[in-house]
Amino acid sequence: MRIVDALAIVVILVVVVAFALIVARQRYMLRSAGGIALAVRVRGNRWQYGIGRYVGEELQWFRALGIGTRPTRSLRRSELKVLRRSNPSVNDLAALPASAVIVECSDSAGPITLGLGEGAFTGFISWLESSAPRF
Numbered sequence: 001m002r003i004v005d006a007l008a009i010v011v012i013l014v015v016v017v018a019f020a021l022i023v024a025r026q027r028y029m030l031r032s033a034g035g036i037a038l039a040v041r042v043r044g045n046r047w048q049y050g051i052g053r054y055v056g057e058e059l060q061w062f063r064a065l066g067i068g069t070r071p072t073r074s075l076r077r078s079e080l081k082v083l084r085r086s087n088p089s090v091n092d093l094a095a096l097p098a099s100a101v102i103v104e105c106s107d108s109a110g111p112i113t114l115g116l117g118e119g120a121f122t123g124f125i126s127w128l129e130s131s132a133p134r135f
Contacts, residue, residue, distance in 0.1 A: 036123065039096060039115035040073070047095040047115060054127055077128060079107040088115070 038052035038061055049064040050072065057078065060071035083104045088096045092115070096102075101121040103114045116124065 036116060036120040041113035045091055075107055080128065081106050
């Protein structure tokens, strides 16, 4: 076997193992308590898929493609404000299911637009409303 063939096999194995780790991470996070499928709008109208996890007073968002263990963005319940809710527009339907709910929010880091399923939206609103009263 030539060295080029061996190197190609090693590269293919690394890619397969990385892909398997990404899929395993996603499945673990979605099956654990507080995990939901959650898309975030980035740079205009582009949607980036990921997993949201409710951890205490935070909704942590992890990008779908990645093996990192730190959240890409954390939304603190005490700082989060829902600005408006809408159904997906014609442009959004190419990236999101028709049953998705678009939620425009803001927090101390600035505006953020979330795309989530109807059931996940209900849980999101319940989580927000269950916070301690703000004085």
